[in-house]
Every structure is written in structure tokens, then in C-alpha cells.
Amino acid sequence: MRILYGVQGTGNGHITRARVMSAALAKAGLEVDYMFSGRPADAYFNMEPFGEYRTRRGMTFVTEAGKVQRYRTLRDNSLPELIRDVRALDLSGYDLVLTDFEPVTAWAAKLQKVRSIGVAHQYAFCYRVPGVERAPLLKPCLSLFAPADVKVGVHWHPFNAPILPPLIEPQRLPLSREAGRILVYLPFEAMEDIKAVLRPFSDYRFVIYARVDTPLDEGNLSVRPLSRDGFQADLARCDGVICNAGFGLCSETLQAGKKLLVKPLGGQVEQLANARALQQLERGQVMNKLSTDAVARWLPGDNPDPLPWPDTAGALVEWLAQGAEAPVADLSTRLWRDFQSAGLLAEQLS
Incomplete structure (x- = not known):
């Protein structure tokens, strides 16, 4: 299986997920190429896990003083360039497109009828998670920005939906607490x-x-x-x-x-x-x-107990390697069942 993995480069959360996924994909022996968009090519850092990755302009938002500047976002993004990049991307050598809310690869897959799977926190907003009740247009906007045949959302709680736990690297360093x-x-x-x-x-x-x-x-x-x-x-x-x-x-x-x-x-x-x-x-x-x-x-508050997330990346890549045919709901149920703190989180919402 040869995979093109598109990653949204706005912020670092998408890239953090991709780093965790890259290790699991390599371990499984899957052939993966990476494409990033959403920031200037020279603004990426610590990108060694992705080999000879490609970049495109893509789409992002403009911020100032802690707020999204809507007019400047509309002005500074280029829809014609996005369309050109989508049309120019040749997917004939790929069996699957993974997209972490990255629009160029997502739309190229849709237009060229290559199977696509979206893996991102944003896809959790297709379900009734906290905050979506205030944004009725959010769900259709997700599909407009980065469509996918199968949408796999990740979040801190299942919220009675087929959502996976976060895609986070296990804690590598010993935990301590330096007061102040x-x-x-x-x-x-x-x-x-x-x-x-x-x-x-x-x-x-x-x-x-x-x-x-x-x-x-x-x-x-x-x-x-x-x-x-x-x-x-x-x-x-x-x-x-x-x-x-x-x-x-x-x-x-x-x-x-x-x-x-x-x-x-x-x-x-x-x-x-x-x-x-x-x-x-x-x-x-x-x-x-x-x-x-x-x-x-x-500042005076106490630290909570750690939440050691399960190996979501390993389970997700295993699912991909097996053809991604099993329902995402089955994968979600298994991961949350194995998560030791899932019961605690459920109590907090009851």
C-alpha cells in the first residue's frame, strides 16, 4: 500500500499527530509520502521524520493580538492557487490518501476518486461534542475545507460517538514537578x-x-x-x-x-x-x-492525575494495514475500553 499523507501546517498540533503516525506507519512497513500546507516552507522545523516531504501554500488563517482576522484571512489566502495545486497533484501512484485536515490532498483525492481517510481532531466536530451547539455551520464547513470518504475524529472523551483518543506520543521523559x-x-x-x-x-x-x-x-x-x-x-x-x-x-x-x-x-x-x-x-x-x-x-491550583493515552496511532495504523474495512466505531470502543481513565472521564460528564 502506498499512501500520500497530507498534513495541515497551521499550528503544531497537526504536525505532532503526523510525527506519531509516521513512526507507526514506518514500523508497519507502509510506504508513505508527506505533503504539508498552511505555512511558509521555511517555517517548518524538526521535520526529520517525514523524509523528503513536499509543501504547498494551502489555506490558513491570519491572526493578530490573539484573534483571527477574518478580512485579512480572506484577502491573504489564494483560492486560485489552491485550485491549481489540487489539479496539479497527481495521485495515480497512490492507493490511499490520508489527510489531517489538509485541503490540497483531500480535494485531489475527491476529484480523482482515490480513497481518502481524514484523521484529525476537527473531524470529531461531526458529532455532538462540547461547543458544536454554538456553531451550526461547522460540520458542513469541515467537508468543504478537507473532504474525506471516512472521517476519523480524535478527542479527550468519546462523547457517545465513534471518536478515538488523542494521537499523542507516549510520555518519554520522567515526570516531576518544579514548584512555581x-x-x-x-x-x-x-x-x-x-x-x-x-x-x-x-x-x-x-x-x-x-x-x-x-x-x-x-x-x-x-x-x-x-x-x-x-x-x-x-x-x-x-x-x-x-x-x-x-x-x-x-x-x-x-x-x-x-x-x-x-x-x-x-x-x-x-x-x-x-x-x-x-x-x-x-x-x-x-x-x-x-x-x-x-x-x-x-496559579495556586493543584495538578490533576496524568491521563496516559492509549496507543491510538498503533491501533489506527493496524486498522489501515488491514484495509480500513472494519467500522471506526469498533476501533473507538476497543481503545476507550482499554483506557484506564475512561470511567473517570465519563463520571465527570454525568
Whole structure:
């Protein structure tokens, strides 16, 4: 089986899933090529698992000051270029297209009638998960953006739907807790706004990962360049995480058992829904804008128990290697049944 795997490059959550999947796909001996879209080609980093991957412009959103800028998003994306890229992509050598909410590969598969399977957090919104009741147009928009013959959603809870647990790499580093050390990743917020909110808490050390070239220390603030290994080390030993409400990092934080404070990206339906789910599951606190008061209320809180997610990638790749004929619901039931904390999560929603 030869597979083309399309990955949305906006944010890092999709790429994190693809890294986990790439290891499982390679272990199964499946031949996979990778295509990424949604950010400039020179803005990807730590891409070694994907070999000679390809990039396209694709579609993304424009943000400023923690909000999606709708007019600039419409202005700066190029529908004609997307159409050209879809038409130019030759899928004649592939048996299957996997898409993690990536539009070029998804639409090329649809037009060329190549079987496609969508694997992404966004596909969980095809079901009645927290937050979708406020976005009635979300489900049709998903199919318009990245259609797929079979849609496989991932989330933190099954929500009585055929949804899989998160696709997250198992915890590699020993977990510890350095009191007062807070990991911060808010890529859509202005750095000066972040500093202004965190600077008053002089008894805490905030490690802020951002697009900077060199480390910078300013009092209780430590700004660090983006680094997958460095970030994972800080996640393993921190006392809590402040981040936007993207699915990937929140999943890793829940797995590590760290307290979580999220600031959803304004105007981004997925992040607003994720924030709602975290509140319902009692696994995180939410601030709708950067707020010193919200941080002050959250900092003294305790860390929850870790949620060691099952090997979703291994089970999913096994399902793919067997032809992906069995119902996704069967795979979902098996994975959640084997997940030791599934009962606890169910209690929280009852």
C-alpha cells in the first residue's frame, strides 16, 4: 500500500499527530509520502521524520493580538492557487490518501476518486461534542475545507460517538514537578502582552517558548527559541501550562498531569469548542483574554492525575494495514475500553 499523507501546517498540533503516525506507519512497513500546507516552507522545523516531504501554500488563517482576522484571512489566502495545486497533484501512484485536515490532498483525492481517510481532531466536530451547539455551520464547513470518504475524529472523551483518543506520543521523559515553574506557549499573542500579564508574579518562573533566535531572561521571564526537545523537557518538569486551546498541546498537558490554563484564539471555533470541553471535563481553566486576575486565580491550583493515552496511532495504523474495512466505531470502543481513565472521564460528564 502506498499512501500520500497530507498534513495541515497551521499550528503544531497537526504536525505532532503526523510525527506519531509516521513512526507507526514506518514500523508497519507502509510506504508513505508527506505533503504539508498552511505555512511558509521555511517555517517548518524538526521535520526529520517525514523524509523528503513536499509543501504547498494551502489555506490558513491570519491572526493578530490573539484573534483571527477574518478580512485579512480572506484577502491573504489564494483560492486560485489552491485550485491549481489540487489539479496539479497527481495521485495515480497512490492507493490511499490520508489527510489531517489538509485541503490540497483531500480535494485531489475527491476529484480523482482515490480513497481518502481524514484523521484529525476537527473531524470529531461531526458529532455532538462540547461547543458544536454554538456553531451550526461547522460540520458542513469541515467537508468543504478537507473532504474525506471516512472521517476519523480524535478527542479527550468519546462523547457517545465513534471518536478515538488523542494521537499523542507516549510520555518519554520522567515526570516531576518544579514548584512555581510555568510553561507558556501562546504563539498567537503579542509577546509584550504576555510579558505584561506574567511579570507581576515574581515568585514564579515563566518559561515562554516563542519564535526568537536566542534565549532571553528578564527577571521571572525566560524566553526560549522553539525546540521540540527543550519544550518536552520543560513540560515534563513544570508546575503548569498556559497556552492557547489547540488540541495537540492540551492533549500532551493532560497526559503529563499538569494543570492547564487556556486562552482560546478569538474567532477560532475549534479552540472555543476545546475550551468548552476542558471545562466540562474539569481538566482546565479558561481565560477569554489575557488576564492577570485569571492567572492569579489559576496559579495556586493543584495538578490533576496524568491521563496516559492509549496507543491510538498503533491501533489506527493496524486498522489501515488491514484495509480500513472494519467500522471506526469498533476501533473507538476497543481503545476507550482499554483506557484506564475512561470511567473517570465519563463520571465527570454525568
